[in-house]
Amino acid sequence: MSEQNTAPVLEIQGLTKRYGIKPVLKGIDLTLSGGKIVGLLGPNGVGKTTLIKIISGLLTPSEGSVTVAGRPIGAESKALVSYLPERTYLADWMRVGDAVELFADFYADFDPNRAMEMLERLHVNPEERFKTLSKGTREKVQLVLVMSRKALLYVLDEPIGGVDPAARDYILSTILTNYNENGTILISTHLISDVESVLDEVVFLKDGQIFLHDTVDHIREEQGKSVDGLFREVFQC
Amino acid sequence: MLSKLLKYEFKASARIFAVVYLGIFGLCLSLGLYMLASAEVGEDYVSYHRDMVGTVLMMVTGLFLGAAVIITTVVNLRRFYQGLYRDEGYLIHTLPVQPWQILASKLIPAVVWTVATMVVMGCSLLLTVVISNQVTLKEFFAAVGEFLADMTEQHLWGTYLLVCVLGLAELAATILQVYAAISLGQMSTRRRVASAIAIWFGMTTLQGFLANILGGSLMYYAVDYVFAPYYERFTGTPSLLLMIGTSLVWCAVYWAVNQWVITRKLNLE
Numbered sequence: 001m002s003e004q005n006t007a008p009v010l011e012i013q014g015l016t017k018r019y020g021i022k023p024v025l026k027g028i029d030l031t032l033s034g035g036k037i038v039g040l041l042g043p044n045g046v047g048k049t050t051l052i053k054i055i056s057g058l059l060t061p062s063e064g065s066v067t068v069a070g071r072p073i074g075a076e077s078k079a080l081v082s083y084l085p086e087r088t089y090l091a092d093w094m095r096v097g098d099a100v101e102l103f104a105d106f107y108a109d110f111d112p113n114r115a116m117e118m119l120e121r122l123h124v125n126p127e128e129r130f131k132t133l134s135k136g137t138r139e140k141v142q143l144v145l146v147m148s149r150k151a152l153l154y155v156l157d158e159p160i161g162g163v164d165p166a167a168r169d170y171i172l173s174t175i176l177t178n179y180n181e182n183g184t185i186l187i188s189t190h191l192i193s194d195v196e197s198v199l200d201e202v203v204f205l206k207d208g209q210i211f212l213h214d215t216v217d218h219i220r221e222e223q224g225k226s227v228d229g230l231f232r233e234v235f236q237c
Numbered sequence: 238m239l240s241k242l243l244k245y246e247f248k249a250s251a252r253i254f255a256v257v258y259l260g261i262f263g264l265c266l267s268l269g270l271y272m273l274a275s276a277e278v279g280e281d282y283v284s285y286h287r288d289m290v291g292t293v294l295m296m297v298t299g300l301f302l303g304a305a306v307i308i309t310t311v312v313n314l315r316r317f318y319q320g321l322y323r324d325e326g327y328l329i330h331t332l333p334v335q336p337w338q339i340l341a342s343k344l345i346p347a348v349v350w351t352v353a354t355m356v357v358m359g360c361s362l363l364l365t366v367v368i369s370n371q372v373t374l375k376e377f378f379a380a381v382g383e384f385l386a387d388m389t390e391q392h393l394w395g396t397y398l399l400v401c402v403l404g405l406a407e408l409a410a411t412i413l414q415v416y417a418a419i420s421l422g423q424m425s426t427r428r429r430v431a432s433a434i435a436i437w438f439g440m441t442t443l444q445g446f447l448a449n450i451l452g453g454s455l456m457y458y459a460v461d462y463v464f465a466p467y468y469e470r471f472t473g474t475p476s477l478l479l480m481i482g483t484s485l486v487w488c489a490v491y492w493a494v495n496q497w498v499i500t501r502k503l504n505l506e
Contacts, residue, residue: 020426056331058505075238079333089327093249105241106332 007070009034009153009184010055015064017050024050026208028064032184034152037198039227040188042205043235048188049086051205052157055186056083069152079107082151086158088138090130096141097126103145109180115148118174136167143171147178154185160194168194192228202227204234238334242342246316247349253312254350257305258357264298265361269368298365302358309354313347317416322423326505336499340416340492347412348405399477406484413491414440420498444487 008031015028024047032038040048053059054066057073068077090099096119104112119126122140130138143159159175160168168191176198179185189195196216204212211234212219216227223230271294319325320343329339366372388394418440422433 053505058327058330058503060501060503075333075335078331081331083327083331085327087324087327089324091249091325091328093252098248102245105244106238106334 007067008032009069010186011065011067011070012055013065015051015054015066016062017047017054017059018062023062024208025054025061028208028210030203030210030213032153032186032201034182034184036200037185037187039192039195039199039202040186040205041190041192041202041227041231043190046205047208048205049157052083052155052186052188055153055155056081056085079109080152082107082146082149082154084143084146084154084156084159086161088130088135088142090138090142092131093129095127095129096124096133099130099141099145100126103148107149109150110145111148111150114178115144118144118148118178136163139163140167140170140174143174147174150180150183152180152183154179154183156185156187158188158190160189160191172198192231193226196227199227204231206234238332239338239341242332242334242338243345246320246342246346249320250312250316250346250350253308254353257308257354260301261305261357261361262364264294264301265365266368268294268298269365272365272369305354305358309350313350313412314415314419316346317343318419321499322419322429322505330499330503330505336496339499340495343416344409344412348408351408351412352405396474396477399474399481403477403481403484406481406488410484410487410491413488413495414444417491417494417498420495424498424502424504448483 010030010032012028012030015025015030016023017025028051040051042048050059054061055068055073057078066073068080071077071080094102100112100115100119103110103115116126119141122137122144124133124137124141130141133141146154146156154175156175160171163171172195175185175187187195187199199216201213201215202219203210212230214222219225219227219230225233271291275288275291320329321339363377367374367377388397415437418437419433421436422429422431425432
């Protein structure tokens with residue numbers, strides 16, 4: 001069995017992140033194994049995006065360590081992580097086909113044929129430039145690119161935030177039908193009721209720390225309520 | 238991976254420079270053709286107006302050449318800032334590449350485009366001169382041949398090669414200095430552009446101060462002593478080597494600053 005299969009997909013130890021003197025994440029410990037869909041849940045501003053950016057290599061931690069399949073965050077871990085940010089990050093000048101080519105160039109696990117099939121279903125012409133696409137279409141194209149990889153860890157930051165219900169269904173369907181089943185999906189969201197049915201585990205982030213990490217089934221059995229209900233109780237204003 | 242990054246980078250900037258270079262070429266060609274036509278017209282009412290057109294054409298060409306230099310600088314800086322520290326950074330910094338490859342993929346195109354702009358400007362101006370019959374192609378190549386013969390006779394190839402290397406080293410150092418200012422500026426929580434500009438002024442001042450302090454140092458005398466037997470053959474070589482070495486040291490310093498920010502202080506918000 002390869003090193004990749006035995007090590008946890010994601011291991012975080014003592015992770016702290018400060019902006020100046022203000023701590024956003026405080027001593028986070030988290031281990032995720034393969035083949036799970038994990039919800040990273042918490043209200044706005046609690047540190048979900050900060051945690052995701054550290055995993056993706058966009059922020060450097062103040063303290064602690066993060067490894068993906070035993071590899072510290074760097075070029076090797078980035079080859080295993082497929083990241084979907086909250087914002088559109090593909091340049092206006094690029095054509096959709098250029099973006100597909102870029103992903104094919106850099107990621108060995110990227111399937112350009114699958115990407116092109118999904119784009120065709122979206123009626124997106126590969127010759128179109130990103131600046132001519134609507135915001136919603138750009139986001140869908142980014143999602144297609146990310147989910148066309150057979151990554152070990154998918155990190156999706158608020159993939160269904162700010163979109164209409166029909167688009168949410170499309171996004172969730174795309175995620176579930178295209179991800180690597182041996183990999184793990186970490187979805188950050190505050191729209192719990194929309195994703196609860198697909199989650200295996202949830203991580204509640206509160207005041208920069210992990211408040212809860214449990215399976216959805218166990219929460220329902222022990223708490224006698226849905227994850228959404230527990231969330232409302234934990235984070236009530 | 239570096240070649241793939243360079244492919245992406247050149248693709249992003251080539252379409253802008255293609256337009257600029259076509260503009261330079263077109264204006265210089267037009268000016269050359271106009272000067273050729275004007276040479277045959279005497280002093281009369283028509284020639285007065287043609288002189289006005291010629292003057293305007295010359296001014297526009299001159300302004301466009303100046304603008305081309307500014308555009309080259311702005312494009313290179315924007316590609317760095319937006320590619321590393323704005324939205325496009327979410328793509329670049331999540332690619333499975335090493336930080337030094339990201340830096341090299343910005344520096345190399347910046348140097349290439351800067352040199353290319355100067356070459357295009359030089360060739361276009363030559364085109365103007367040749368087309369307008371100020372100098373024929375035959376005369377031009379005869380002058381080039383004479384120049385090359387002189388260089389060979391006086392053993393100046395080495396010196397001119399060193400001058401070219403010095404030019405590239407200083408260009409790279411200047412670009413890396415600005416990149417370092419931008420990188421340090423993005424560490425600020427507010428007014429990142431203003432911070433970068435202030436840092437750049439500080440760096441330039443410090444570099445000038447250090448150059449003055451070290452300029453009269455024993456280093457020059459030590460190098461002179463080593464190379465003294467070869468003076469007649471390699472005129473100016475010791476000073477050129479020292480200047481190249483100094484530029485490379487600054488390249489290394491500013492490269493290290495950029496690398497440090499990217500690997501330890503990246504803060505894409």
